[in-house]
Amino acid sequence: MSGGKASSEVACEDIVTFINGCFASTGQAELYEQQGSQALSIEFLHEYILFNYRRLYALTLSANINHFNQALIIFNLLRAGAPKAPDERAFEGDLIRSSLHRLPANRAYKLFERLQRRRVNNRRTRAVIRGYFEARKDPAFDAVKYRKRVAGAVAHCHLPLRDEREVFLFKSWRGKRFQTQLFATFQRARYAQEAIYELPFTVAEGLAQKHKVPRAEFLKKIEPMMTTRERARLIQSATRAGHQLKADLSRSTLTQVALYALSLSSAQRAKERARCEEAFQAICARALGASPVQLGRTVAILDNSYSSSGSHEKARRPLAVAFAVHQLLSVACPDYLPLWTQAPEELWELKPTGPTSLARPFIEALKWGAERVIIVSDGHENDPSGALHELVRVFRERLDPHGAVSILHLNPVFNADSFEPKLLSPLITTIGVRDAEDLFTALSFADFASGEGSLEALEEHLRSLSQTGGAR
Secondary structure (H helix, E strand, O other): OOHHHHHHHHHHHHHHHHHHHHHHOOOOOEOOEOHHHHHHHHHHHHHHHHHHOHHHHHHHHHOOOOHHHHHHHHHHHHHHOOOOOHHHHHHHHHHHHHHHHHOOHHHHHHHHHHHHHOOOOOHHHHHHHHHHHHHOOOHHHHHHHOHHHHHHHHHHHOOOOOOOHHHHHHOOOOOOOOOOHHHHHHHHHOOOHHHHHHOOHHHHHHHHHHOOOOHHHHHHHHHHHOOHHHHHHHHHHHHHOOOOOOOOHHHOOHHHHHHHHHHOOHHHHHHHHHHHHHHHHHHHHHHHHHOOOOOOOEEEEEOOOHHHHOOOOOOOHHHHHHHHHHHHHHHHOOOEEEEEOOOOOOHHHOOOOOOOOOHHHHHHHHHHOOOEEEEEOOOOOOOOOOHHHHHHHHHHHHHOOOOOOEEEEEEOOEEOOOOEEOOOOOOOEEEEOOOOOHHHHHHHHHHHHOOOOOHHHHHHHHHHHHHOOOOO
């Protein structure tokens, strides 16, 4: 093996490890790990790839990675300054701008706040932030909802404001009558309780506390102003406050619908089942319309063991991903068999329970004649530990030496110690996922994750994604 080939293989492995980590890691705590260890691990991985493979690091923005890692890549590229080569500078700049505009607004403004805090204020950073502000459809809404962060970014980059935002953000309001309706409403809401219900939820929430509005009353009245993400985040706290808050499923992802369903009691699930099933069908149809796939005879081994309950910050997320992947595969595959590690009597009574047993369902999958086996698990097999690896080893050696049966492990949990999602076996390709819709990205990425694709092919794949808007 030549030195050049070895170097290329190492580079490909490094990039695959990095992209895999970017699929799953969010910097939050997991069931078996603290938040700090994951944040340090993923940030080290970012620094390593940026320093050694900058072009591919930037191209990773196209790979449908999650928002946390997109924002971190943009931050690191802006902090590092622009490349010297004009073509690389232009290409990287386009990636930064397009990815930044696809981020949720709260992520973008948190990124600007971090740039301010770290004193990143080079010419490129100022131009990127200025372009973001100029492209916003409702700058007054942003100024109200993200007031502190907008003001910080404007001051940090010395952006000129030629409208009422200048006064709203930086000057005294004494005697001022705003012409911008939202600014006038915010001004009035500081003194008039009813006006708070005309404001964005996160703004109104603070003013409701100031006016000492009971939580249940506030949530009931402010519900029309909530975004999909806000509804999903507040469902449990709303229930505790005495108000049943329904998720807006029409604009949700598969995983958000699954999280909503799993957060409900048995009685509430029964009431909401038809609405959730309708949302699942609609979202699956949209996903398959955008990314049609041919999967063949497919078995999904779905982990609903106790560890799928997730962490305090990501409650039930591993189970929700498995539930949502099941919904997607049941629509995508005419020939499909789901196998749960702890089979529920009724699917809509699904809950995290028991140990992680993957060997038994794998044997069932082979008996059924699966052409493709997709395992959705956090990788903590313990009934017994290592059993799946031994089964796959014997199966590959004696029954399937040419790999006719495809085996793919989707892991929604990042393992800080290994800088990637926890493996079930070195013989099984493992790819990190955050949402069920990541299934199609995982399938397109599987050859590279298994070591079958070259560095050149990986770079070309990422470039093709950047040209077609591969990032969500």
